[in-house]
Amino acid sequence: MTDDMWTAEFWDERYSSSERIWSGAPNPHLVDVVGGLVPGSAVDIGCGEGADVLWLAHRGWRATGVDLSQVALDRGAARAAQEGVEATWLQADLLAETLPEQYDLVSAHFVHVPTQLFAPLYTRLGAAVAPGGSLLVVGHHPHDVETEVRHHHGDDILFTPDRVVGLLDPQHWDVRRADAPTRTQRVEDADVTVTDTVVHAVRR
Numbered sequence: 001m002t003d004d005m006w007t008a009e010f011w012d013e014r015y016s017s018s019e020r021i022w023s024g025a026p027n028p029h030l031v032d033v034v035g036g037l038v039p040g041s042a043v044d045i046g047c048g049e050g051a052d053v054l055w056l057a058h059r060g061w062r063a064t065g066v067d068l069s070q071v072a073l074d075r076g077a078a079r080a081a082q083e084g085v086e087a088t089w090l091q092a093d094l095l096a097e098t099l100p101e102q103y104d105l106v107s108a109h110f111v112h113v114p115t116q117l118f119a120p121l122y123t124r125l126g127a128a129v130a131p132g133g134s135l136l137v138v139g140h141h142p143h144d145v146e147t148e149v150r151h152h153h154g155d156d157i158l159f160t161p162d163r164v165v166g167l168l169d170p171q172h173w174d175v176r177r178a179d180a181p182t183r184t185q186r187v188e189d190a191d192v193t194v195t196d197t198v199v200h201a202v203r204r
C-alpha cells in the first residue's frame with residue numbers, strides 16, 4: 001500500500017499502465033445477490049472499468065458507475081457504447097463528495113480505505129440507499145493478508161463483515177447477509193483461495 005492510493009492520479013496511472021486491469025467479468029457476489037432483485041436505479045462505487053455497471057445495465061438497471069479515475073470511466077463508457085447499453089459515468093471522490101441522489105442499489109466492491117476513513121465512507125454510501133433499497137459491500141477479508149495475492153495489503157485496509165454491520169443501525173437496516181465466503185482466484189498461473197467480506201443489507 002502506498003500513501004497516494006487515495007488519489008485520482010494514482011488510479012489514473014494504474015489504469016493507464018495497461019490496456020485492461022480487471023477481468024471484464026462481473027463480480028460473482030454481485031451476480032449472486034443482485035440477480036434476485038427487481039431492477040431499479042443502481043450505483044456502483046469504485047466501478048473501475050465498469051464490468052459490474054454493464055452487467056447491471058444489461059439486466060435493466062438504470063446504472064451509474066462512480067470512480068476516482070477518469071481513465072477507468074472512459075473505458076467503461078467505451079465498452080457500454082460497443083455493447084449498445086446505456087449507463088451514466090461519474091468522476092467523484094467518495095471520501096470527499098456525497099452522491100447526488102438515492103438509489104435502489106448501492107454496490108461497492110473492493111473499495112479499501114484506511115481505518116479512519118472507513119466509517120465516513122461507508123456511512124455515506126448507506127445514506128445513498130433509498131428506503132426499501134439495498135446496500136451491497138464486498139471487500140477483501142483480512143485473512144487474505146496471509147495469501148500471496150494480497151501480501152501487499154496492510155490488514156488495516158481490509159475489513160470483516162462486522163465492520164460494515166457495525167455502521168448499520170438495526171432500526172433502519174435489515175441485514176440479509178454478512179459472511180466471509182472463500183473462492184478460487186487465478187493469479188499468475190496459480191489457483192489461490194481468497195476470502196471475501198460480503199454484506200447485503202436492505203434499508204427499512
Ligand SMILES: C[S@@+](CC[C@H](N)C(=O)[O-])C[C@H]1O[C@@H](n2cnc3c(N)ncnc32)[C@H](O)[C@@H]1O
Nearest residue numbers: 011022046047048067068069093094095109110
Ligand atoms: C480495487 S479497484 C475495484 C474496481 C471494481 N470495483 C472491481 O471490483 O473490479 C478500486 C476502485 O475504487 C476506486 N476508488 C478508490 N477510492 C475511491 C474514492 N475515494 N472514490 C471513488 N472511487 C474510488 C479506484 O479508482 C478503483 O477503480
